[in-house]
Amino acid sequence: MRISVVMAGLNGAMAVGLGAFAAHGLAGTEMDYARGLVEKGAHYQLVHAVALAAIAGLVHQVPDEKFLRLAAYAMLMGILFFCGSLYIIAFSGITAFGAVAPIGGFAFIIGWLLLAAAGYRRFA
Secondary structure (H helix, E strand, O other): OHHHHHHHHHHHHHHHHHHHHHHHHOOOHHHHHHHHHHHHHHHHHHHHHHHHHHHHHHHHHOOOOHHHHHHHHHHHHHHHHHHHHHHHHHHHOOHHHHHOHHHHHHHHHHHHHHHHHHHHHHHO
């Protein structure tokens, strides 16, 4: 699960950077909508970066890591589709990417459910 640790670090750094950019680089009332999108994307990205780090730490505790591996991939897909679509809309103004966000949201939900399944299997 080295990839989870790497992705946790990269996504955490990216989320903090984008969050800071939203706060300082997207100033002014004309940028409120874009700033809100970037802040929301950065928030979700950071939360799921922490989840990826936790998953990486759990791998050694769970005998069958299949669900954990799938949870990590689902969360990565969520970051890509949900957060990515928000960033694309904020920086390009192409609102059609809003149709992609629910795919990412669904991937986040699946990731959390897979994490729950891994925990259930471990302690059942």
